[in-house]
Amino acid sequence: MIPLSHYLILSAILFSIGLYGVFTRRSAIGILLSLEIMLNAVNINFVAFAKFMAPQALTGQIFVIFTIGVAAASTVVGLAIIVAIYHNYKTIFVDEIDVMKW
């Protein structure tokens, strides 16, 4: 039986990797991919806590279903925005898209 803290440590490591990706990636699609890693780490946390703290309640699993739905919606809109930006500016590198800065 794997203890709860090992699931939480796995989730923390994945979250930190995603954070590093969000900080360092230049491509907007790369940032979206790193966000997916962070969201999955959070979902592992939800399910692990639900299993160990309240094994008879379904709240954790149902919350993860909603999280996956919202993450799918946000990814779809993000990719649409990236494609639109690529049409207009011919680049998807976030440090070159600076029309709304300054």
Add this chain to the structure above:
Amino acid sequence: MWSNFLSASIFYLIALVSIIFAILSVTLKNMFHSALALIVMLLGVAAVYIYLDAEFLALVQVLIYVGAIMTLVIFAIMLTAEIYNKNIKRQNRQKLISLIIASSMAGFLIFVLSRFKAQGGVSFFEPLTLAMIGKELLTKYVLPFELISIILLAALVGSAAISKKE
């Protein structure tokens, strides 16, 4: 005893593979390879869900993330990123400071969580079934369920409206 040890070691193997492929996914130069590495990491997370007795979530993970979202992401990569151009820098100048921040956060969380002892941890109850999830979803959580369908519809219409050429 032996099967316990076996299942635990398979879990740690899956966790290691997920972490390695997550690192590959944020560091690889080729965006297409990075998306493929992310697919392996998502499958690893689905296996972790199975270890947590959430078979339905594992199924949803494989269907929605690996099946739908990653297909869409690869589609967008093919449409936009110059994946074969080797000369473009893929990472910005904040590599060192981001590495320091992310690893210090990971170290702090691991330090805190490894001292954390859970009070519960009993799993002698009967497992939660898919029928129970469906019943809860359509009785107690019916309002969020309808809200998420509206959100998905808005995302569908919105993404079609944003990405069309005027």
